[in-house]
Amino acid sequence: MLVSGRKEPFVPQALPLAELRQKIGVNAYTGSTSGLAPGYLQANLVILPADWANDFLLFCQRNPVACPLIGVTEPGCPFLNDIGADIDISRHAPEYHVFYNGQFDTSVADLSEHWRDDLVAFVLGCSFSFEDALVQSGLTVRNIEQGRNVSMYDTQIACQPAGRFSGNLVVSMRPFTSQDAIRAIQITSRYPKAHGAPVHFGTPAAIGISDINTPNYGDAVDIFDGEVPVFWACGVTPQNVIRHSKPPICITHAPGKMLITNLLNNALSVL
Known part of the structure; x- marks a missing residue:
């Protein structure tokens, strides 16, 4: 929120x-x-x-x-x-x-x-794996800071279908200042086996999220003045699929x- x-x-x-x-x-x-x-x-x-x-x-x-x-x-x-x-x-x-x-x-x-x-x-x-790298680099991961599950959202981004499987991407969100968001992108890009770099940051509606304060999975976390939501691909995607x-x-x-x-x-x- x-x-x-x-x-x-x-x-x-x-x-x-x-x-x-x-x-x-x-x-x-x-x-x-x-x-x-x-x-x-x-x-x-x-x-x-x-x-x-x-x-x-x-x-x-x-x-x-x-x-x-x-x-x-x-x-x-x-x-x-x-x-x-x-x-x-x-x-x-x-x-x-x-x-x-x-x-x-x-x-x-x-x-x-x-x-x-x-x-x-x-x-x-x-993505919980790269959270450790973010913390070690001095960044504040809000869901850890507030003792909550990470915020996760359904999107309108379609996955590539395969055989009998198809569906849309689910994302996890962590808020950062613009400066820290750039650093978070750099850090998480080094972890492709933990979803890698973000898929989106900024306006949630651009990827089909109507209410940032009401995640589809997990818990809502505080988004402070001057911060932007940063979205990573999420391993809950298969559940949507x-x-x-x-x-x-x-x-x-x-x-x-x-x-x-x-x-x-x-x-x-x-x-």
Whole structure:
């Protein structure tokens, strides 16, 4: 929301990665992962039946900014050594959303009752990874400062269709002064596996956002005088595409509640 004052910064409680993952694995932490596990790559999840997997792989290849592919599992296997052999994709995200025929059905803390032998998990990069780089560079990330989930919005920007998948881009928003926005563009451009540079900044209506104070997902954050909203492609895009494309079943992370991997952000950055 647009405001003129500032609040004291919020600093999320830091936990060692192993302890945080253990808490998530036993459903003792189900909140947003923004600002947690600094330095480690956070990931979006899309889990589909094997007979839909090739179409979605093609969709990721055609839309690498929205869906930066980190890895794909074998059918029925919830593990992927590339992101960490100790990570169980079916229980190490804080919350999952289950869709049937494109319609949201339920939210669950783990997939013990939903996992199937034909499910393939896609692990996709997330903008929470570059938030750490922004903070390390001295920039203020408002959703972290205010202890809120990031603001996410549906847009009118069409993704490139692939097979049975099509739909519009979802974006995440972080406000900055014009000077800091330029710096944020420079920093995030080095992280293509975390959505890279912004896709838009300035007037929200130009990309189909009618009310900046009412995000479609996540929480509203304050936008102070002299700041502009900056928009990055978001890993919630597949959830929008799922609603449009209607696979018989699909499971994703809950918006803002990511799978935290063992990969280091800097290992995937480009100079």
